[in-house]
Amino acid sequence: MNINALVIDDSGIMRKLVMKTLGETHLATFTFQEAKDGQEALAIFKAGKFDMLFCDWNMPNMNGMDLIKIIRNELKSRVPVVMITTEGTMDKLDEALNTGHVDGYIVKPFTPEGVGRKIAPILQKMTDAKKNSSGVFAKLAAKLQ
Secondary structure, rough: OEEEEEEOOOHHHHHHHEEEEEEHHHHHOOEEEOOOOHHHHHHHHHHHHOOEEOOOOOOOOOOOOHHHHHHHHOOOOOOOOOEEOOOOOOHHHHHHHHOOOOOOEEEOOHHHHHHHHHHHHHHHHHHHHHHHHHHHHHHHHHHHH
C-alpha cells in the first residue's frame, strides 16, 4: 500500500524520526511531505492530496489540535490523523479522540513496534474502505450497462 503522508512537527529532528520510524514498520510504502507547524501544514494540506497525517500537538503559530479542528470541521475531511505528542494525560487523549476525532494517538517517546501496533488498524480500515468503494462502483457500473 502506498501512503502519501504529511508529517507535522516543529522539530525537524522529530519529523525525520517519525518518517524513519514509519518506514521501519514495513506496513506501507510512505511518501512524505513535512510542515513545521499547523499553519504551514494547513496550506500544504489544502494544496495536496494526502492519505494520512501525523501531527504533533504543541507547535508555534497553530497547534496540532487547532489544525485538526479546521481539517475536520471547516474542510470536512476525514483523512486519517495520528497525533504523535508528549501530551499523555487522559484529558488530552479525550480531547484528541472526542473533539478532534483523531484516528490514532501515540505518546513520545515511541518505538517502531509501538507505532506499528497503533497504525496497523488504521491502514487496514483504509484498505477495507478502498476495497468496498471499488466494489460499489463496479456493481453500479454493471447495473448501468
